Amino acid sequence: MTALGTPVQDPALLTLTRCRELVRPALEDAVGRLHPWVAEMAAYTFGWCEVGGAPAAAPGGKGVRQALAVLGAEAAGADGRAGVPAAVAVELVHAFSLLHDDIMDGDAVRRGRPTVWRAYGTGPAVLAGDALFALAVDVLAAAPEGPGAVRLLSSALADLVRGQADDLLFATRPWTGPERVTAAEYRAMAEGKTGALLGCAAALGAALAGAPRATAGALDRVGRHLGIAFQLVDDVLGIWGDPAVTGKPVGGDLRERKKTYPVLAALGSPAARDLPALLDSPGRAGEAAALVEAAGGRAAALAEARAHTGAARALLTGTPLAGGAAGELARLLDLLADRAR
Numbered sequence: 183m184t185a186l187g188t189p190v191q192d193p194a195l196l197t198l199t200r201c202r203e204l205v206r207p208a209l210e211d212a213v214g215r216l217h218p219w220v221a222e223m224a225a226y227t228f229g230w231c232e233v234g235g236a237p238a239a240a241p242g243g244k245g246v247r248q249a250l251a252v253l254g255a256e257a258a259g260a261d262g263r264a265g266v267p268a269a270v271a272v273e274l275v276h277a278f279s280l281l282h283d284d285i286m287d288g289d290a291v292r293r294g295r296p297t298v299w300r301a302y303g304t305g306p307a308v309l310a311g312d313a314l315f316a317l318a319v320d321v322l323a324a325a326p327e328g329p330g331a332v333r334l335l336s337s338a339l340a341d342l343v344r345g346q347a348d349d350l351l352f353a354t355r356p357w358t359g360p361e362r363v364t365a366a367e368y369r370a371m372a373e374g375k376t377g378a379l380l381g382c383a384a385a386l387g388a389a390l391a392g393a394p395r396a397t398a399g400a401l402d403r404v405g406r407h408l409g410i411a412f413q414l415v416d417d418v419l420g421i422w423g424d425p426a427v428t429g430k431p432v433g434g435d436l437r438e439r440k441k442t443y444p445v446l447a448a449l450g451s452p453a454a455r456d457l458p459a460l461l462d463s464p465g466r467a468g469e470a471a472a473l474v475e476a477a478g479g480r481a482a483a484l485a486e487a488r489a490h491t492g493a494a495r496a497l498l499t500g501t502p503l504a505g506g507a508a509g510e511l512a513r514l515l516d517l518l519a520d521r522a523r
Contacts, residue, residue, distance in 0.1 A: 193510075194510070194513040194516065197253070197510045197513065198249050204262055205252065205269040205270060209274075216313055220310050220313045223298055224277065230242070233301050243293070247272045247276055247379060250380060250384040250511075251384065251386055253384070253507045253514075254385065254386065255268070255387040257393075257504050257508055258393035259504045264392075265391060268322070268331065268390050271318040271325075272335070272379060272382060274314045279342060279346075280292070281299070281307050281310055282307075285308065286346075286350060315339075319332055322386075334389065338381065341378035343374075345374025346375050348367070349371050352367075353438070355441070357457070358449060363441040364446075372414070376416075377405060377407070377409020377412075380412070381402035381409065385401050396501075397502070403497055408491065411494070414484070420440070421436060421445075421471050433468065437464045439461060443482070444482065445474055445479060447477075451477040451478055451479075494515055498515075
């Protein structure tokens, strides 16, 4: 609060808002080029409309990837508008991945609303995801340095698919024994599934602004560390988060037998010898969550998240970047690391 009682907004939230407002017209213009039915599903995904097309004001996400692309361009010393094509392309790919992810996971709710496959059907949701990916490539191909930018996006998407494949396969592996999922495997999965696109956003924004390859590469690594931290915090929220905030039912990850980091960390503790049996009993998710926390799983996940945001911050400090954008990037790290506190 100020001395006059006016709330002071977090600078990182102001950055997210500024970047969303810069990107939104271009994102709307791109979506408007799709088939009207597909465009409606895309608009529903972004929280712009309800089923049937009526305007809505549903939460559409913070726009972290958009901000990273804009700040990537600004960190290279350019106007943030140079990063807008990167922001649009990455946001479209992110939406595409969420559409397909919800189908694969069987998730019925996202951000407090029915997921697209539940609202429109599985086939239409797959079609909308495919259209968003094709549109992302088209947007980038038309940008300066288009071919190189498309290659960066394609590489990141390949990493995302590998991470998503590992995440799905983890569910079939045992909780304990030689075939269990290790912490190193988890980190590789999280870097691909979540970090690759965050890193791509920052690197693409910098690349479109003419940054040296080394600068774009450093920003890519910043985003990848951030992605691992983001996934770790998501794991914590997936077990203990408030459904009113997360938009997903509490304990859903435990009922789906996901190999999340808090669970993997807890399984290494002698205090968790009864945990595998609880994890194999979907109706006992509450007991499992309590034991995971008592065995140190929650604390371990948050400590690991802090380690990765620290690594990202060290990269920012060691890379020559325009001062204002570097500071905004650092504040975003803090904001995202604090989500589970």
